[in-house]
Amino acid sequence: MWKWLHPYADPERAYKLSGTLFPWFAILAGLLIAVGTTWGLVFAPTDYQQGDSYRIIFIHVPAASMSMAAYMGMATAAFIGLVWQIKLADWAAASIAPIGAVITFIALFTGAAWGKPMWGAWWVWDARLTSELVLLFLYLGVISLYASFEDKVLAARAAGILAIVGVINIPIIKYSVEWWSSLHQPSTIRITEKSTMSTEMLYPLLINILGFGLMIGAITIVRFRAEILARNGMRPWVRELAKAEEVK
Amino acid sequence: MMQFDSISDFFNMGGYAFYVWLSYGVTFFCLATLIITSARQKRKVLIDIAKKMDREERLKETRSTKS
Structure with missing residues (x-):
């Protein structure tokens, strides 16, 4: 597997490959979010307890669940960067x-x-x-640590360690509603048993969750590509791109 | 099936208009800002590199004329 993966650890190839993947992520994300949001706002039935205020769920739950998934993605990338010293993984985490x-x-x-x-x-x-607020501070900590060092190898190491230690917060967020008595309602989507929400509400919600995930993927690709260019400013292929951009 | 009888009914959101549209509005604004700043990053990085290359070029020229 490593032999197969290795060529993709080359910055130029990663730049090109992510460029080909980008439109798929962007188009699918746009479509899914458009469908999920319209379905949720206009067609999903009104909740018998919460009225139309519950329609906030169609952005609240996708954002909340993907904020945790994105954190796991970032921490995984940081871990790979730290252990195997793959710079591309560090740049992905930073993106x-x-x-x-x-x-x-x-x-x-x-x-x-x-x-x-x-x-x-x-x-x-x-x-x-509170644990979700801590997640926001963890993200802000990772961003500021990465920005604080001129030497980006050192910066990625410092930010990566914080990202990995912060993983402890993820199960705390996930199970907080079960471990402590909470004002927050427990999850309405169940994987192993029947969900506690009607399918007419569940489908648009799942579509938006998927859409948010793909949107995060698409924006990650855009930032990742810029990060590759910024970290490889001495390479001839980047310099050629820079020359072409200057002429424009 | 459509859940609202009219456009004004839709905007009213069963009396929760303020909270629902505040949520959707802020979300839209945040995502739009994130997407625009992310999309502009690449050009900025490349322009910075090009500027650096020009500086290096000038430095080389002054050095070669002095010697």
Whole structure:
């Protein structure tokens, strides 16, 4: 497997390969989010308890679940970069961090805007909310550590260690609603048993979750490619691209 | 099946208009900003590299004229 993977660890090939993958991610993400959001806002039935306020779920849950998935992706990349010293993995981790931070902020914000009409408060210091806030700070910590060092090999190591240690927060977020009594409702999507939500609400939600995942993938590719160029400014192939861009 | 009888009914969101549209609006704004800044990164990086190359070129020229 390593023999097969190795050529893709070449920055130029990774740059080109990610460029070919990008339109698939972008187009699929756009389509899925358009369908999921329209379905959720217009066609999904009104909730008998929460009325139309529950329609926030179609962005809140995708953002929240993908904020954790993106963190796992970032930590995995950081781990590969740290253990096998593959710089491309470090650059991938650095590209995910700002996206994860924005997605986490969206999860927190939409949660607050849903909490106000349902619980009567924008914010409570509850286990689920607090651990998700810690996730935002972890992302911000990784971003600032990576930005703080001129030497990007050192920067990636420092940021990578924080990213890996921060993984401990992920199961805490996931199980917070079971471990502690919480104002936050437990998950409505069940993998092993029947979900507690009607399929007319569940389908648009699943579509948007997938759409958010692909969108994060697409933006990661865009940032990853810019990061490859920034870290390889001395290479002839990058210099040729730079010359071409200057003429434009 | 459509859940709202009219456009104004849709915008009203069963009385939760403020919270629903605030959520969707802020989400849209954040994602749009993220996508635009990410898309502009590549050009900025390449222009910076090109500038650096020009500087190196000038340095080389002054050195060769002095000697």
